[in-house]
Amino acid sequence: MTLDKLTINHFPRLDYAASEALNTLWTNLSFSGSNMKTFAITSCRPDEGKTFVVMNLARTIAGTGKKVLLIDADLRKSVIAGRYRVSSMSGEMWGLVHYLTGHCTIEQMLYDTNIPNLSLILAGHEVINSFALLDTPNFPGLLQQLAENYDVVLIDTPPVGTIIDAALIARHCDGTALVVKYNTVSRKELAEAKAQLEKVGSRVLGAVLNDVEPNAYGMKKYYKNYYKYSQPTDRINLPYMTKRRNRKKK
Secondary structure, three states: OOOEEEEEEOOOOHHHHHHHHHHHHHHHOOOOOOOOOOOEEOOOOOOHHHHHHHHHHHHHHHHOOOEEEEEEEOOOOOOOHHOOOOEEOOOOOOOOHHHHHHOOOOOHOOEEEOOOOOOEEEOOOOOOOHHHHHHHHHHHHHHHHHHHHOOOEEEEEOOOOOOOHHHHHHHHOEEEEEEEEEOOOHHHHHHHHHHHHHHOOOOOOEEEOOOOOOOOOOOOHHHHOOOOEEEOEEEOOOOOOOOHHHHOOO
């Protein structure tokens, strides 16, 4: 690992209720099967809150003492470095694109952070043809090597409904969770996203329902442990893992 260190300068703490719901999400993920270490976090559309969920989930798991690695694999439209004001001591930050194009080593792009037990791989500079970088033996080989050194590996992917990258990434992970913004994504879109993921062999673990209105009809009947969290760039409810086999038809 590089001697340089990343600082996540903008990472607001969540309150007790929010923290408990994230604990619930992690519990559901950890109970999804034995030897599950690599998880892709995706969504159907942009702006459903997947990056918010994966960042706070990573911090939550790291807080339990587990060694966590978060990979920003949204190579076309990465937001982690900018939104969370990530900086390095040296001023230079290598990322996944640099590694996949042969411009740095694993050790150079792998950073400790100011969050105990949390390491981070940034996306690097944006690229247009990310498919060509991800659809090679280098990427699955990288994931396998990283999983040997961490308890949990979380991957922030692009939305599955916009480009093929999410499916390429998810097929090499132990499981995938879909972040779904309430009252925005249709059942058809969600079914298509699930089908696309399963078509490449990804195990879809369930959905994380976000941005639920407090007075949403019937929500208390189907979901619990949610709490509204708002900031200037996000308006997202607490994630709650909804397993597919427990979903009820309306």
